[in-house]
Amino acid sequence: MTDRKQINVKIRSDKADKWDEYQQENPEYSSMTDLIRQSVSKEIADNSGSPTNSSSPEMGKDIAEMKDNINELNKTVEMLSDTVSSLRNQLRNQKPSDKHLRSEIFAALPLEEEMGLGKTPKELASELGGPVDTETVSQVLEDLYQDVGSVTRILGHKESDPIHYQKQE
Numbered sequence: 001m002t003d004r005k006q007i008n009v010k011i012r013s014d015k016a017d018k019w020d021e022y023q024q025e026n027p028e029y030s031s032m033t034d035l036i037r038q039s040v041s042k043e044i045a046d047n048s049g050s051p052t053n054s055s056s057p058e059m060g061k062d063i064a065e066m067k068d069n070i071n072e073l074n075k076t077v078e079m080l081s082d083t084v085s086s087l088r089n090q091l092r093n094q095k096p097s098d099k100h101l102r103s104e105i106f107a108a109l110p111l112e113e114e115m116g117l118g119k120t121p122k123e124l125a126s127e128l129g130g131p132v133d134t135e136t137v138s139q140v141l142e143d144l145y146q147d148v149g150s151v152t153r154i155l156g157h158k159e160s161d162p163i164h165y166q167k168q169e
Contacts, residue, residue: 019036022035026060027064028063105140109166110166111166119164121135121138141153150168154166
């Protein structure tokens with residue numbers, strides 16, 4: 001059997017609404033029951049002159065304000081974290097415009113008579129630097145080879161040999 005006793009209190013609905021609103025605005029009270037318990041304890045302590053287990057109203061308001069500030073800080077940190085993640089993803093996915101990249105790669109290709117073997121996508125990517133990787137350069141070179149008659153592709157003797165590219169005048 002439990003050592004607890006339940007007490008029911010009837011009040012007008014407008015007063016109940018005020019109590020409920022007060023409890024919701026003051027997070028130091030976890031429930032209506034908690035508000036009533038602490039209020040009764042305080043009333044008894046005030047009348048008897050003995051200390052109470054509950055905090056002073058000023059301290060409760062300070063704690064509630066600190067909780068609100070912490071919640072706001074958490075929301076701000078989450079928002080900033082999302083923003084940083086979004087910017088990081090944009091930077092990773094950011095590549096120069098196709099037209100600009102095609103021009104840069106075409107300009108970096110050696111002429112046939114300058115260099116008999118041409119350059120590999122890896123060499124060109126290294127030369128260009130920036131957000132351009134070997135795979136992107138290789139794709140653009142293949143597109144240039146297909147679309148532009150003045151870009152030639154030189155295949156190696158073995159399958160493992162890298163493909164070289166050059167341009168004709």
